[in-house]
Amino acid sequence: MNDDQSRALYDRALSVMPGGVNSAVRAAIEPYPFFVRKGDGGHVIDADGNRYVDWVMGLGPLLLGHDLPEQVRAEIQRTASEGPMYGTPTEVEVDLAEFVVRHVPSVEKIRFVNSGTEATVSAVRLARGYTGRNKIVVMQGGYHGAQESTLVEGDAENPKPSSAGIPQSFAEHTLPVPFNDEEAMRDVFENHGDDIAAVLTEPILANYGIVHPVEGYLETLREITDEHDSLLIFDEVITGFRVGGLGCAQSHFGVTPDVTTFGKIVGGGFPVGAIGGRAEIIEQFAPSGPVFQAGTFSGHPVTMAAGLETLQFAAENDVYEHVNRLGDRLRSGLTDILADQAPNYTVVGTDSMFKVIFTREGPSAGLLEDQCDAGCVQDPDCPRYDYCPKNAADVKRAETDRWRRLFWGQMKDQGVFLSQNQFESQFVSYAHTEEDVDETLEAYKEAL
Ligand SMILES: *Cc1c(COP(=O)(O)O)cnc(C)c1O
Numbered sequence: 001m002n003d004d005q006s007r008a009l010y011d012r013a014l015s016v017m018p019g020g021v022n023s024a025v026r027a028a029i030e031p032y033p034f035f036v037r038k039g040d041g042g043h044v045i046d047a048d049g050n051r052y053v054d055w056v057m058g059l060g061p062l063l064l065g066h067d068l069p070e071q072v073r074a075e076i077q078r079t080a081s082e083g084p085m086y087g088t089p090t091e092v093e094v095d096l097a098e099f100v101v102r103h104v105p106s107v108e109k110i111r112f113v114n115s116g117t118e119a120t121v122s123a124v125r126l127a128r129g130y131t132g133r134n135k136i137v138v139m140q141g142g143y144h145g146a147q148e149s150t151l152v153e154g155d156a157e158n159p160k161p162s163s164a165g166i167p168q169s170f171a172e173h174t175l176p177v178p179f180n181d182e183e184a185m186r187d188v189f190e191n192h193g194d195d196i197a198a199v200l201t202e203p204i205l206a207n208y209g210i211v212h213p214v215e216g217y218l219e220t221l222r223e224i225t226d227e228h229d230s231l232l233i234f235d236e237v238i239t240g241f242r243v244g245g246l247g248c249a250q251s252h253f254g255v256t257p258d259v260t261t262f263g264k265i266v267g268g269g270f271p272v273g274a275i276g277g278r279a280e281i282i283e284q285f286a287p288s289g290p291v292f293q294a295g296t297f298s299g300h301p302v303t304m305a306a307g308l309e310t311l312q313f314a315a316e317n318d319v320y321e322h323v324n325r326l327g328d329r330l331r332s333g334l335t336d337i338l339a340d341q342a343p344n345y346t347v348v349g350t351d352s353m354f355k356v357i358f359t360r361e362g363p364s365a366g367l368l369e370d371q372c373d374a375g376c377v378q379d380p381d382c383p384r385y386d387y388c389p390k391n392a393a394d395v396k397r398a399e400t401d402r403w404r405r406l407f408w409g410q411m412k413d414q415g416v417f418l419s420q421n422q423f424e425s426q427f428v429s430y431a432h433t434e435e436d437v438d439e440t441l442e443a444y445k446e447a448l
Helices: 004-016 024-028 069-082 091-103 116-131 182-195 215-227 245-253 301-316 319-341 365-370 390-397 398-414 436-445
Strands: 036-040 043-046 052-054 109-113 137-141 152-155 157-163 176-178 197-202 233-234 259-263 273-277 346-348 353-357
Touching: 004 069, 036 215, 036 436, 052 436, 069 301, 091 109, 091 245, 091 301, 109 116, 109 233, 116 197, 116 233, 116 259, 116 273, 137 182, 152 176, 182 197, 197 215, 197 398, 215 233, 245 301, 301 319, 319 346, 319 353, 319 436, 398 436
Parallel strands: 137 176, 137 197, 197 233, 233 259
Antiparallel strands: 036 043, 043 052, 109 273, 152 157, 259 273, 346 353
């Protein structure tokens, strides 16, 4: 596979951009990332003309794939051609807000911003403003964007910044606990309950290998936060409008958060974030409340049109049926392949998300017939239950180097573009086909 153009572009990029990229994870591909020339349905074509089946899909935003349906594309182009933006409201912002409020159970009001990071920054400020408390509880290894309150590692009694440039005194207000660990959550509330503004978590850890909640865990979070008058914030930047269809993961699990952050799909492939929730809480944002929040580009007409048209298209067509069916086909195909070739490895994901975690241990081969057949859902009756990752530390113990240094490149050489490392999710789009799935499964067979 020729990559002269990508190499030359990366050479130029290194001279003018840190690490040659505009987002850190993009440089995870070694020795250098391939540069994309254009998308084509469920595929991308790189600067050297190589074609890949694309399961990265922009790292989550592209529910419909690279070729937007005609009605979606036409509306985006019409909106852009009328003038980029205005600094005063437009109708399409109201339309998209109404759509989200109509479909997502917990959302009565919503504010749009420009990225998932901005959404979680604003949600944390909102929770602090609403409760008058300082601390937030997050999940170890959880990702909520590149922001001060969540780039924190360690544990609840010893939190430390996970990036240079963040004062220790900021990190002290963030309490990381392991996902799926009810006791750790009870402990942190026992010790700090009166000062905890919110628990901030993804309903499914989707940035750390894909970890499904164990039965009852999200319900427990709801109970504990209620008992202590803290807020429960679901970060649905990835799961929103992907897991559970238009109702999002909260409707899939039947657990209602106080506040939800959105991003990715809700902007239809353009920069976006949003904070939605109970009216009484969201009303705390300026100008109706005292929590300052503003943005020049917020509610950008082109983004709003792209988000609205994407979601309306999904509401009117078999989008979720298609992506979830192909997701099932991928996960169950992978389950069969692993049973033969790598019985220790675990298939994870649900709906249109999938991944193989290179776990080091699994049940004995004789028990594999009874395992979850289309991705780990933390079923206590599955023979893999004691081995499947329950939190970020479990994922980190997997063969992450093998995944990144050997496996990823073997898939790329076969024309399959997977996410850059063991931790990022992979996504099915409406543009993917059964042939894409079968070709990908064949490539897994070769590479594993
Ligand atoms: C991607 C992501 C973010 C950050 O969104 P950006 O648009 O990259 O700033 C926040 N939370 C979760 C769960 C994400 O997956």
